[in-house]
Amino acid sequence: MRTIRLSACMLAAVFLTNVTHAQTMAKEKTVMVGGAPMYPSKNIIENAVNSKDHTTLVAAVKAAGLVETLQSAGPFTVFAPTNKAFEKLPKGTVDMLLLPENKAMLASVLTYHVVQGRINAEDLLKMIKEGNGTATLSTVNGGTLTAMVKGNKVMLKDGMGGISTVSIADVNQSNGVIHVIDAVALPKGK
Numbered sequence: 001m002r003t004i005r006l007s008a009c010m011l012a013a014v015f016l017t018n019v020t021h022a023q024t025m026a027k028e029k030t031v032m033v034g035g036a037p038m039y040p041s042k043n044i045i046e047n048a049v050n051s052k053d054h055t056t057l058v059a060a061v062k063a064a065g066l067v068e069t070l071q072s073a074g075p076f077t078v079f080a081p082t083n084k085a086f087e088k089l090p091k092g093t094v095d096m097l098l099l100p101e102n103k104a105m106l107a108s109v110l111t112y113h114v115v116q117g118r119i120n121a122e123d124l125l126k127m128i129k130e131g132n133g134t135a136t137l138s139t140v141n142g143g144t145l146t147a148m149v150k151g152n153k154v155m156l157k158d159g160m161g162g163i164s165t166v167s168i169a170d171v172n173q174s175n176g177v178i179h180v181i182d183a184v185a186l187p188k189g190k
Contacts, residue, residue, distance in 0.1 A: 031171045033180060034082075040172040044070045044078060047173055053180070056086040056094060057110075063098050064107040074175035075118040077137075079145070079156060081184045085164070089184055111141035112158070112187040118177050121169040124154060143187040156181065159188030 030037040034051030045067055048054050057080055061067055070076065086094050097106045115137050119127075127135035128147055135147040137156075146157040154166040164183035171178040 029172070031168065033168055033171055033178075038171045038173070038178070041174055043175045044074075044076065044173045044178065046071075047171070047178075048080070053082045053084075054080060056083045057081060060086075060094075060098065060106060060110055063100075064103055064110050066107060066110055070114075070175075072175065075116075076140075076176035077115040077117060077119040078176060078178045079113045079115075079164070079166070079181045079185060080178050081113065081164070081181050082167075085181060085183045108141050108187060109184070112139045112143050112145075112185055113181075114140040115145075116140060120172075120177055121154065121166075121179070124179075125149070128154075139187075141187060145185060154179075156185060158185035160186045162186055 030039055032038070033047075034053030036047075036050035036052065038047040038051070045058075045061070048058050048061075048070075051058075061070060070078070096102060097109065119137075124135065124147055128149055133148060137145045137147060139145060143159050145159075148155050148157065154169065156164045156166070158164070162183060162185065164181040164185055166179045167182050168180035171180065
């Protein structure tokens with residue numbers, strides 16, 4: 001009789017553990033970016049360091065001294081360029097930006113990819129519709145990005161006239177949301 005009760009208690013404990021794990025996973029909808037799951041319970045930096053597609057961005061964030069900022073409560077909307085996006089820049093640009101003497105310029109370029117607040121894809125599409133086809137986003141560095149829809153893709157126009165496309169939207173973080181983009185956005189005059 002005692003063995004049956006012990007077995008029943010163990011079975012109940014295993015069941016409750018599995019239910020709790022399933023509830024956590026259901027609540028924590030992950031998105032795969034760069035071969036790694038991005039967990040909504042983690043902050044922007046905790047997730048970004050695991051993406052193989054964002055090693056250049058992570059190195060740049062570290063070099064610019066922005067890790068602490070992007071780990072803070074936010075919330076932030078980050079348009080995160082991939083490694084391939086950085087490779088589209090003229091040869092030597094990334095190396096030049098990573099030099100200690102160019103820290104301020106690097107920080108300016110990176111904060112141009114950040115908007116204060118959490119703007120998910122649905123919000124952004126609503127803003128574009130309300131703006132008759134465009135939405136102006138004020139970035140943390142003081143510049144603006146213009147969001148628009150072309151076909152079924154959300155695109156951003158930067159201060160230099162460059163266009164980037166959102167390739168993965170709504171990568172939720174504990175302190176904001178990331179939208180992966182395929183080009184580095186450049187503020188006017190950079």
